[in-house]
Amino acid sequence: xxxSLLLIMIALLIVPSVxxxxxxxxxxxxxxxxxxxxxxxxxxxxxxxxxxKIQKNKGDFRIAFTQVxxxxxxxxxxxxDYTKIPRIxxxxxxxxxxxxxxxxxxxxxxxxxxxxxxVLKEFEILTMMSSTGFVPERLLTRKKKTLQFDxxxxxSWTGQVKYTNEIATSANSVGGKRVKGGFxxxxxxxxxxxxxxxxxxxxxxxxxxxxxxxxxxxxNTLKLNN
Numbered sequence: 001x002x003x004s005l006l007l008i009m010i011a012l013l014i015v016p017s018v019x020x021x022x023x024x025x026x027x028x029x030x031x032x033x034x035x036x037x038x039x040x041x042x043x044x045x046x047x048x049x050x051x052x053k054i055q056k057n058k059g060d061f062r063i064a065f066t067q068v069x070x071x072x073x074x075x076x077x078x079x080x081d082y083t084k085i086p087r088i089x090x091x092x093x094x095x096x097x098x099x100x101x102x103x104x105x106x107x108x109x110x111x112x113x114x115x116x117x118x119v120l121k122e123f124e125i126l127t128m129m130s131s132t133g134f135v136p137e138r139l140l141t142r143k144k145k146t147l148q149f150d151x152x153x154x155x156s157w158t159g160q161v162k163y164t165n166e167i168a169t170s171a172n173s174v175g176g177k178r179v180k181g182g183f184x185x186x187x188x189x190x191x192x193x194x195x196x197x198x199x200x201x202x203x204x205x206x207x208x209x210x211x212x213x214x215x216x217x218x219x220n221t222l223k224l225n226n
Contacts, residue, residue: 026054027062036225037062040092042197045221049214050088060118062090065218071207075167075179082167084183086203086211088218089122095196099155099189100146102196106187107139107157115196123200125159125185133166133176147188150224154190158212160205161185184208186215192224 028037033046038057046052050065067086076082093115095102105111106119106126120127128136140160147154162182169177182205190197199219203211 025057027057027059028054030054035063037092040192040195040197041225042192043221043223043225044090044218047214047218050218060091060093060115061122062092064089064122065215067203067211067214070211071204073179073181073204073206075177075181078169079167082165082179084202084204086207086215087124087201088215089200091119091122091198091200092192092195093119093198094194096194097196099153099191099196100144102189102198103155103157103187107141107159119198119200123185123187124202125161125183125187125200128161128163128183135164137162142184147190149190149220149222152191152224154188156186156188156216158184158186158208160208162205181205184212186212188216188219190222190224197222197224 027039028035030046030052033048034043035046035052035054036043040062049069050067053064055061055063065088070083070086072080072083095115097105105113106116106123126139128139130136141157142160143156143158145156147156160182162180165179165181166176167179184203184205186201188199199215201212201215
């Protein structure tokens with residue numbers, strides 16, 4: 001009986017420690033407004049206009065940012081929850097492709113790869129689908145640009161998806177309101193050895209120019225420490 005009680009007590013002490021260790025296994029850490037990735041050893045300077053959430057270390061999805069104060073389209077003035085909150089996600093994927101070729105592969109309808117399948121789970125501008133009241137149009141490319149990041153070449157792409165959205169004007173409304181709008185999306189890929197560091201940005205099109213400029217102010221601080 002005493003032995004059983006002792007074993008239970010030991011288990012109760014060990015289990016919380018195991019869970020705590022798992023909880024702390026994050027993709028990286030932030031110190032003095034600089035994010036440093038634990039596994040891939042790159043760093044980014046943070047911006048206090050964006051809040052961040054560090055992801056689990058075992059995955060390709062490393063960190064996400066959401067804008068703290070963001071613009072709301074006039075059509076959503078009374079229903080702000082319909083607004084797409086500006087978001088940046090950071091992925092690292094193993095790929096032999098150059099940055100431009102990889103971004104082009106994401107846009108392509110026919111190209112398939114394990115890296116693409118993983119990335120598309122979070123790259124919303126590429127995965128817009130119709131749902132109740134929401135009908136997106138086809139993806140339009142707006143700009144492409146070759147970039148230089150720290151020790152490596154990069155590539156930037158921006159695009160737009162226009163949409164029609166049927167929204168409820170209030171909780172008690174019988175009818176709705178038809179809104180014509182659009183989402184802006186951006187992707188930036190940077191080669192880092194056998195990997196690509198890939199960023200995705202999305203927001204309402206009305207504010208995308210400003211949002212992407214702010215996102216680039218973060219992305220441009222990328223340092224490759226390998």
